[in-house]
Amino acid sequence: MRSLAALSLLLVFAACRSGGAGATGAGTAAKIVTPPEVTPAAVALGDSLFNNGGCMRCHGAKGVGAANGPVLADTQWDQLTTGSFEEIRAIIVSGVPKDKFKVASRPNAMPARGGRMNLNDTQITAVSAYVWTLSHK
Ligand code: HEC
Incomplete structure (x- = not known):
């Protein structure tokens, strides 16, 4: 009896491993996992x-988009591929030169670190956290 129970347990386990892998992957993709940097305090600072x-x-108030910059409050990206926190942070640090624009009619390059704002690393993380929330509701 004991070995039969153990065997069926093993079979269930094996079935989950093989058959369940795809389903588990899909579930992970759909679920929004909040990055550790996205704290309420960081989002509040980033918002301001x-x-x-x-x-x-x-980019317009709350990232709704404007003539000079793309919408950040949706999940369609001109420059980013996934819209991950890391991607958002990287583009805020680097800015976007005009020759890299997807929409060439936009008039001005996106300045690195907010240009005149000259954001320090804490501020960059905060702005990134805020921008992340715009597309992950
Ligand atoms: C001078 C205008 C300007 C300023 C200031 C500016 N951006 Fe941008 N931003 C742009 C342009 C233009 C693009 C790229 C558009 C393209 O590829 O056609 C861009 C791209 C982005 C993207 C990628 C969007 C996508 O669709 O892939 C993010 C995120 C972003 N900016 C965040 C910020 C944040 C945060 C700030 C403030 C620290 C900022 N930007 C300041 C003009 C600006």
Whole structure:
């Protein structure tokens, strides 16, 4: 009896491993996992930096988009591929030169580190956290 129970357990386990792998992967992709950097305090600081400072000028209030910059409050990206926190952070650090634009009619390059805002690393993380929330609701 004991060995039969053990065998059926093993079979169930094996079935889950092989058959269940795809389903598990799909579930992970659909679920939004909040990165550890996206804390309420970081988002609040990022909100004020974004919406009082230079980002809003080009991306519109709350990232709704404007003539000078793409929408950040959806999941369609011009420059990013996945919209991950790391990608968002990297592009805020580097900016986007005009020769890399997807929409060539946009008038100005996106400045590195917010240009005149000259964001330090803490501020970069905060703005990234805020921007991440715009597309992960
Ligand atoms: C001078 C205008 C300007 C400013 C200021 C600016 N951006 Fe941008 N941003 C752009 C342009 C233009 C692009 C790329 C558009 C393209 O590829 O056609 C871009 C791209 C992005 C992207 C990638 C969007 C995508 O669809 O892939 C993110 C994220 C972003 N900016 C965040 C920010 C943040 C945060 C700030 C403030 C620290 C900021 N930007 C300041 C103009 C600006």
